[in-house]
Amino acid sequence: MRSNCPAKSKIGNTSFPRHATAFTNGVWLGTGTAFALIAIFGYLVYKGIGSINLSFLTQTPKPPGELGGGMANAIAGSVLILAIASLLGVPVGIGAGIYLAEYGRNRFGDTIRFVSDVLNGVPSIVIGIVAYAIVVLRQKHFSALAGGVALAIMMVPTITRTTEEMLLLVPNALREAAFGLGVPQWRTTLSIVLRTATSGIITGVMLAFARVAGETAPLLFTAFGNQFWNWRLDQPTAALPLQIFTYAISPYDDWHRQAWAGALVLIILIVSAVAAVRIAVRRGTLGGVA
Amino acid sequence: MGVGIQVENVNAWYGKSQALHDINLKVEANHATALIGPSGCGKSTFIRCLNRMHETTPEARVEGKVKIGELDAYDGTSPTQLRRRIGMVFQKPNPFPTMSIYDNVAAGLKLNGYRDKKHLDEIVERSLKSSALWEEVKDSVHKKSGASLSGGQQQRLCIARALAVEPEVLLMDEPCSALDPISTGKIEELIFELKAQYTIVIVTHNMQQAARVAEYTGFFLLGRLIEYDKTEKIFTNPSDKRTEDYITGRFG
Numbered sequence: 001m002r003s004n005c006p007a008k009s010k011i012g013n014t015s016f017p018r019h020a021t022a023f024t025n026g027v028w029l030g031t032g033t034a035f036a037l038i039a040i041f042g043y044l045v046y047k048g049i050g051s052i053n054l055s056f057l058t059q060t061p062k063p064p065g066e067l068g069g070g071m072a073n074a075i076a077g078s079v080l081i082l083a084i085a086s087l088l089g090v091p092v093g094i095g096a097g098i099y100l101a102e103y104g105r106n107r108f109g110d111t112i113r114f115v116s117d118v119l120n121g122v123p124s125i126v127i128g129i130v131a132y133a134i135v136v137l138r139q140k141h142f143s144a145l146a147g148g149v150a151l152a153i154m155m156v157p158t159i160t161r162t163t164e165e166m167l168l169l170v171p172n173a174l175r176e177a178a179f180g181l182g183v184p185q186w187r188t189t190l191s192i193v194l195r196t197a198t199s200g201i202i203t204g205v206m207l208a209f210a211r212v213a214g215e216t217a218p219l220l221f222t223a224f225g226n227q228f229w230n231w232r233l234d235q236p237t238a239a240l241p242l243q244i245f246t247y248a249i250s251p252y253d254d255w256h257r258q259a260w261a262g263a264l265v266l267i268i269l270i271v272s273a274v275a276a277v278r279i280a281v282r283r284g285t286l287g288g289v290a
Numbered sequence: 291m292g293v294g295i296q297v298e299n300v301n302a303w304y305g306k307s308q309a310l311h312d313i314n315l316k317v318e319a320n321h322a323t324a325l326i327g328p329s330g331c332g333k334s335t336f337i338r339c340l341n342r343m344h345e346t347t348p349e350a351r352v353e354g355k356v357k358i359g360e361l362d363a364y365d366g367t368s369p370t371q372l373r374r375r376i377g378m379v380f381q382k383p384n385p386f387p388t389m390s391i392y393d394n395v396a397a398g399l400k401l402n403g404y405r406d407k408k409h410l411d412e413i414v415e416r417s418l419k420s421s422a423l424w425e426e427v428k429d430s431v432h433k434k435s436g437a438s439l440s441g442g443q444q445q446r447l448c449i450a451r452a453l454a455v456e457p458e459v460l461l462m463d464e465p466c467s468a469l470d471p472i473s474t475g476k477i478e479e480l481i482f483e484l485k486a487q488y489t490i491v492i493v494t495h496n497m498q499q500a501a502r503v504a505e506y507t508g509f510f511l512l513g514r515l516i517e518y519d520k521t522e523k524i525f526t527n528p529s530d531k532r533t534e535d536y537i538t539g540r541f542g
Binding site for chain 1: 341343346348369370371372373374375377378380382384385386387388397398401402448451452455
């Protein structure tokens with residue numbers, strides 16, 4: 001007993017500062033990350049806010065050399081392309097994730113997991129080429145649809161894997177509870193497992209969405225870009241990242257300023273889309289049973 | 291009303307290892323039957339064979355005959371049909387966390403497509419009353435989530451949820467092992483009342499509990515049913531030496 005006492009107090013003495021250091025480190029890392037994010041956003045606001053005005057948000061680009069004009073068609077084009085991408089990519093991704101988590105403990109499941117992980121690492125320009133090959137060449141047109149397909153392909157692996165992870169986190173006890181009530185497996189998956197994991201899955205979807213929303217490379221030869229309005233799915237369509245890219249490498253100061261403004265608008269669009277979905281989902285899940 | 295259960299030559303496996311050997315047993319309708327035995331002896335596996343829950347475990351399999359009343363559990367009956375007639379309460383309370391108290395109780399009916407709102411209201415109230423939870427939650431059935439209740443209340447909620455689908459048999463897999471003595475007392479009282487309407491099979495580690503609530507008791511050891519008789523007989527005058535050793539605390 002006696003020999004234990006000094007040893008014990010020694011541990012006590014050394015462990016306190018250690019905890020303290022770990023805590024301070026954590027605080028520093030946290031502040032560092034927050035600072036970096038705020039710095040990026042702050043710089044964007046600083047550079048871009050001055051060029052955001054009514055004409056920027058309502059007009060199409062002016063010919064090179066002329067001052068003014070805006071990115072309204074690119075904002076609309078981005079919304080259109082992202083809507084197509086989400087409509088195609090989200091159901092496929094969530095469906096694949098459900099399959100992997102609930103039924104995929106076999107070789108086919110392992111293959112899908114492997115393919116999806118590889119797909120996650122494929123450079124976005126390559127995915128652009130794939131979309132070019134399967135949509136553009138066939139339609140003989142650059143189009144919003146082709147851009148949407150390219151972005152959808154990029155969304156799928158992230159959504160698939162996060163959906164799977166989130167569903168696997170749902171305790172088996174809940175599945176058993178539902179089985180025990182005579183609820184068939186498909187219904188259990190949809191109404192119990194999926195519902196319980198909703199907020200995690202939404203996080204995955206939003207991550208994938210935010211990632212592709214800023215992609216430029218896969219749109220270069222799919223959506224292609226457009227100086228004018230376009231609402232048709234089979235026509236070349238402007239997109240914010242493309243417009244930012246074109247303007248940023250141009251020789252005109254006015255276009256540089258507009259590129260900054262475009263970047264700021266893009267970030268704001270992404271943040272508000274993510275926030276809106278989160279709020280909508282929170283309202284929805286607090287309601288009744290499906 | 292409860293129905294009897296007849297079990298003939300049931301064997302069960304997890305992969306290659308056999309968990310149950312030739313179980314034969316007749317459970318009396320409208321009585322409580324307790325299954326006791328040391329951990330890993332197969333009592334939980336056994337009751338999971340009664341509602342075909344065993345086969346949901348990967349690589350698990352069952353052979354033999356189980357009759358729930360007139361219904362042959364493994365021949366010509368789908369697991370979902372069977373489970374609608376057999377309620378199950380698990381070791382740890384497992385209410386659906388995204389659902390209100392009301393929706394938890396109504397879940398079995400709603401998820402099977404039942405929609406009559408007025409009738410659902412009645413069933414929910416009746417089930418919560420039978421599980422002795424109604425008085426505590428009647429003002430917040432829609433407002434509170436099932437997960438916000440205390441452990442004992444959650445378990446009674448799970449019992450209400452099982453009763454709402456109007457089963458004939460209620461299987462309870464160590465329903466009190468995660469609860470404090472007061473909640474345990476409430477659940478035991480409940481079992482006493484529920485016997486009038488349901489056939490109850492309860493797995494328990496607590497021998498006093500078996501003695502208190504059950505008319506019949508089965509003793510499991512290493513996947514075999516060693517002895518099955520009136521509870522009184524098992525606890526005062528067991529015919530098998532191993533049963534006697536177990537209930538007198540000489541092993542296990």
